[in-house]
Amino acid sequence: MNPSENIDELIAGLTDWRGKTFASIRKCILESDREIIEEWKWMGSPVWSRDGMIAVANAHKGKVKLTFAHGAGLADPDKLFNAGLEGNARRAIDFFEGDKVDARALKNLVRAAIEFNQTKLKKNAPVSKRARVVKSEDG
Numbered sequence: 001m002n003p004s005e006n007i008d009e010l011i012a013g014l015t016d017w018r019g020k021t022f023a024s025i026r027k028c029i030l031e032s033d034r035e036i037i038e039e040w041k042w043m044g045s046p047v048w049s050r051d052g053m054i055a056v057a058n059a060h061k062g063k064v065k066l067t068f069a070h071g072a073g074l075a076d077p078d079k080l081f082n083a084g085l086e087g088n089a090r091r092a093i094d095f096f097e098g099d100k101v102d103a104r105a106l107k108n109l110v111r112a113a114i115e116f117n118q119t120k121l122k123k124n125a126p127v128s129k130r131a132r133v134v135k136s137e138d139g
Contacts, residue, residue, distance in 0.1 A: 003040035010046065010059070017097045018059045024101040025057060025066055031103075032110035052117035054110060067092040070120075074112045078105035 001009070011022050029048050030036055036054065039047040048054045053069040068074065071081060071091025080102065083092040095101065 003038045003046070006040040006044075007038055007046045010044070014059055018064050021064045021095050021099070021101065022057065022059055024103075025064065025095070025106070028101060028103045028106040029055065029110050032107040033114055036110075036114075048110075050114045050117065051121050054113045054117070062096065064095040065092050066095070068109070068113055070113060070116050073116050074109065076109065078102060078108070080105055080109055 007026065011019050011026070013019075014022055026046070030038075033050055036048050036050045039049055041047045041056070045056050045058055047056045055066055055068045057064065057066045059065075065083065067084065068081075068091050070089060071084070072087060072089050074091070076091070080093050081091040083094045084090050093106075
């Protein structure tokens with residue numbers, strides 16, 4: 001099974017409100033950018049990546065948790081982050097029964113995470129060799 005099929009199966013197995021919430025979160029993430037890749041890591045966690053990890057989601061007994069790998073470095077103007085606020089890197093959104101997924105705000109946050117990843121890649125990219133102009137001694 002590929003990662004997307006694993007995620008489909010996970011969502012189908014969540015027959016209560018968590019399945020619908022999980023599906024809504026996934027839809028928002030995938031609609032944020034066409035180049036997002038779905039992965040299946042850590043023995044059963046859906047992960048979304050583009051130029052690095054964006055977020056991982058898990059269904060818990062009373063919530064669906066969406067954790068952004070570099071959430072501490074992201075602007076959150078819509079105040080979506082409500083968990084993991086004390087961490088140095090990660091930030092999370094806990095969705096509880098009855099919560100609605102703010103699609104616009106979540107898509108903006110996913111796009112900010114992609115931009116963060118791309119900026120990080122550029123900073124860590126090796127400097128290309130530059131052509132040097134060498135002056136001769138005669139001028």
